[in-house]
Amino acid sequence: MFGRTRARPRTPIAARRLLKPGACAGCLAEAAAADALLASLVGEAVTDPDARDELRATHGWCAAHLERAVRIATADGGRSSIAILYADVLRTLDDRGPTWPSPHPVCGVCTYVVDVLPHALTDLSLALGRGENLDELASSGALCLTHTGSVAGLPKSGGRDLLLAHGLAELRVIAASLQDFADRQDHRSTDRTDHGSVDRLLAFVRGSEPTTATNRARRSR
Ligand SMILES: [Zn+2]
Ligand SMILES: [Zn+2]
Numbered sequence: 001m002f003g004r005t006r007a008r009p010r011t012p013i014a015a016r017r018l019l020k021p022g023a024c025a026g027c028l029a030e031a032a033a034a035d036a037l038l039a040s041l042v043g044e045a046v047t048d049p050d051a052r053d054e055l056r057a058t059h060g061w062c063a064a065h066l067e068r069a070v071r072i073a074t075a076d077g078g079r080s081s082i083a084i085l086y087a088d089v090l091r092t093l094d095d096r097g098p099t100w101p102s103p104h105p106v107c108g109v110c111t112y113v114v115d116v117l118p119h120a121l122t123d124l125s126l127a128l129g130r131g132e133n134l135d136e137l138a139s140s141g142a143l144c145l146t147h148t149g150s151v152a153g154l155p156k157s158g159g160r161d162l163l164l165a166h167g168l169a170e171l172r173v174i175a176a177s178l179q180d181f182a183d184r185q186d187h188r189s190t191d192r193t194d195h196g197s198v199d200r201l202l203a204f205v206r207g208s209e210p211t212t213a214t215n216r217a218r219r220s221r
Contacts, residue, residue, distance in 0.1 A: 011036055013120050015127040019136035023208040025163070026147025029120035030113045031068075037112050038069045039076075046081050052088060054108055060089045062107035121151055121163070129159030137162065142170030144207035174200050 013032050018025040038061075045051035055061075061069060066082075073079045093100060127133050143151060148167030154160045177197035184191055 010116055010119060012123055015124050015133045016136055018120070018124050019133055019140035021139055021141055023141040024144040024147050025124060025140065026117065026121060026150050027144060027207040029117055029124075033113050033116040033120065034065060034068055034109050035072065037109055038065065039072050042069055042073045042076065042081050046084050052085070055085055056089055056092045058105045058108050059093060060086060060107075061109055065107055065109040068109075117150060118154065121147075122154055122160075125151075125154060125157055125159035125163055127159065128162045129157050134162075137166065140166070141208060142204070143167030144203075145171070145205050146207060170204060174204055 013029055017032060018028045020028060041051060045055060060066060070079060070082055073082050124133075128137060143163070143166055148164065148171060151160060151163045151167055174197065177195065178201060181194055181197045183189075
């Protein structure tokens with residue numbers, strides 16, 4: 001993470017916080033992890049030399065995480081901490097000028113979220129495997145495409161299989177709905193109504209937390 005110079009303790013995320021109607025558990029885990037980290041950084045980074053060094057080294061946060069940081073700072077009563085941190089980051093980049101490193105460094109919060117996600121999904125799988133939160137799972141939103149993949153990558157267990165089935169069920173529904181739409185085009189049907197299959201595909205690929213979607217490419221590293 002922000003973690004080359006100091007490790008951050010990982011705060012466990014309760015299973016019930018990840019199982020919500022209309023939302024992907026992996027997207028919620030990423031958002032919760034990013035918000036917890038940003039909330040502490042927005043407050044303490046201003047006076048923490050190590051955190052300031054790391055923020056300069058990564059050229060600040062990515063757009064999605066800066067947006068979340070601004071939202072947190074605004075809710076906390078002021079954006080001045082963002083101003084203090086970023087005046088410093090941008091002045092440093094200006095000074096560097098010709099020696100500006102390329103490619104753009106990876107955002108420290110993105111790195112942290114990638115590290116935390118498997119732990120959060122494993123904790124959730126273990127809870128499900130113990131028979132906990134099954135009602136919440138049944139009424140929770142589907143996993144998005146990215147996080148269906150994340151769950152598939154976890155060590156096999158009863159709880160992981162329950163979670164994976166939840167993602168694959170959505171995938172199958174969308175595939176069937178897209179195929180139905182495609183077939184109606186092929187057969188010169190007069191019914192060219194999409195019935196939402198392409199929108200549902202977009203939601204499945206985008207995930208339920210749009211602010212994390214810009215970082216998808218990095219997760220596939
Ligand atoms: Zn997701
Ligand atoms: Zn980021």
